[in-house]
Amino acid sequence: MNAVPKYDPLSFGETALKLRTYRQQVLGNNLTNSDTPTFKARDIDFASVLENQLQGQDSSKSLSLATTNGRHLPGTAVVDDPKLLYRIPIQPSMDGNTVDSDVELSEFTKNSVFTQSALTFLGGTIKGRMSAITGQPS
Amino acid sequence: MSLLATFNIGATGLVAQSLRLNTTASNIANIDSVSGPDGKPYRSRQVVFTATQPAGMPGSGVQVTQIVESTTPLRREFKPGHPKADKSGYVDMPNVNPTEEMVNMISASRSYQMNIEAMNVTRQLMMSTMDLGK
Numbered sequence: 001m002n003a004v005p006k007y008d009p010l011s012f013g014e015t016a017l018k019l020r021t022y023r024q025q026v027l028g029n030n031l032t033n034s035d036t037p038t039f040k041a042r043d044i045d046f047a048s049v050l051e052n053q054l055q056g057q058d059s060s061k062s063l064s065l066a067t068t069n070g071r072h073l074p075g076t077a078v079v080d081d082p083k084l085l086y087r088i089p090i091q092p093s094m095d096g097n098t099v100d101s102d103v104e105l106s107e108f109t110k111n112s113v114f115t116q117s118a119l120t121f122l123g124g125t126i127k128g129r130m131s132a133i134t135g136q137p138s
Numbered sequence: 139m140s141l142l143a144t145f146n147i148g149a150t151g152l153v154a155q156s157l158r159l160n161t162t163a164s165n166i167a168n169i170d171s172v173s174g175p176d177g178k179p180y181r182s183r184q185v186v187f188t189a190t191q192p193a194g195m196p197g198s199g200v201q202v203t204q205i206v207e208s209t210t211p212l213r214r215e216f217k218p219g220h221p222k223a224d225k226s227g228y229v230d231m232p233n234v235n236p237t238e239e240m241v242n243m244i245s246a247s248r249s250y251q252m253n254i255e256a257m258n259v260t261r262q263l264m265m266s267t268m269d270l271g272k
Contacts, residue, residue, distance in 0.1 A: 018140070021140035021141050021144070021263075022140055022196065024140070024141060024144050024260065024263070025140055025141075025143050025144045025147065025195075025196055025197070026196040026197065028144040028147045028148060028256050028260065029147050029189075029196060029197030029198070029199060030197075031148075031151070031252055031253065031256050032147050032148060032150060032151035032154075032199045032200050032253060032256075033151075033187070033189045033197070033199070033200050034249055034252065035154075035155075035158075035187055035200075035245065035246075035249055036187040036188065036189045036200050037187065039189045042196060042197070081194065084196055101248075101249075101252060105252060105255070105256075108256055108259065109259065112259045112260075112262075112263055115263050116262075116263065116266060119263070119266045119267060119270055122270060122271075123269075123270050123271050123272070126270065126271035127271065130271070
């Protein structure tokens with residue numbers, strides 16, 4: 001464990017929460033399409049996407065700035081969308097659908113618990129800053 | 139708000155599954171309807187689900203793009219006294235398969251419940267987001 005946090009807790013919480021809700025959307029879409037023929041279940045690799053977004057560079061999607069002069073500063077812009085991967089089905093089905101309701105529902109529930117914890121941590125950070133500003137224990 | 143999108147995705151699932159339940163109910167109700175408004179025997183109806191995916195979004199749920207009439211052959215029953223019987227005494231009956239319909243019904247109701255579950259979880263998360271920093 002690092003004694004000094006690697007990232008600012010506020011921006012860490014924000015990025016984590018954004019990604020959690022994004023993943024919630026992806027998993028919710030999988031659940032809703034559990035009966036759609038040929039639909040392929042998607043997911044993101046949460047840990048690596050979070051790491052990339054915190055470092056401000058998503059290697060798969062980053063746009064680099066073209067420089068035409070030696071004194072131009074290089075710049076990169078991050079496109080927000082994390083890379084969507086395909087879930088490997090445990091039991092393939094006849095209609096080409098790769099949604100396994102049990103897997104998706106458990107991932108969905110797990111993700112919602114983590115979203116809840118991200119919210120709690122972010123709320124705690126905000127409360128801490130507020131008490132530092134006002135000088136009153138909240 | 140990204141969670142609102144998740145909520146809407148759940149809603150599209152509810153709409154699609156309830157439409158599927160609706161066609162199943164219609165099929166079961168018409169299992170013995172030898173003639174419809176066009177005078178022909180009732181044909182089993184099935185929904186076609188299609189995933190919707192606008193650009194820049196991980197997905198936006200499911201949509202019923204069409205309702206197709208089953209093309210499986212009609213069930214032929216020997217009923218010489220029936221008003222709809224042909225010369226050899228056979229009546230064309232609807233091609234509704236009760237087993238298929240029951241399976242469809244159970245699958246649709248389970249999927250409906252699953253969407254409700256996902257929406258409930260999302261609602262709780264939205265409520266917690268609103269309480270953030272309190």
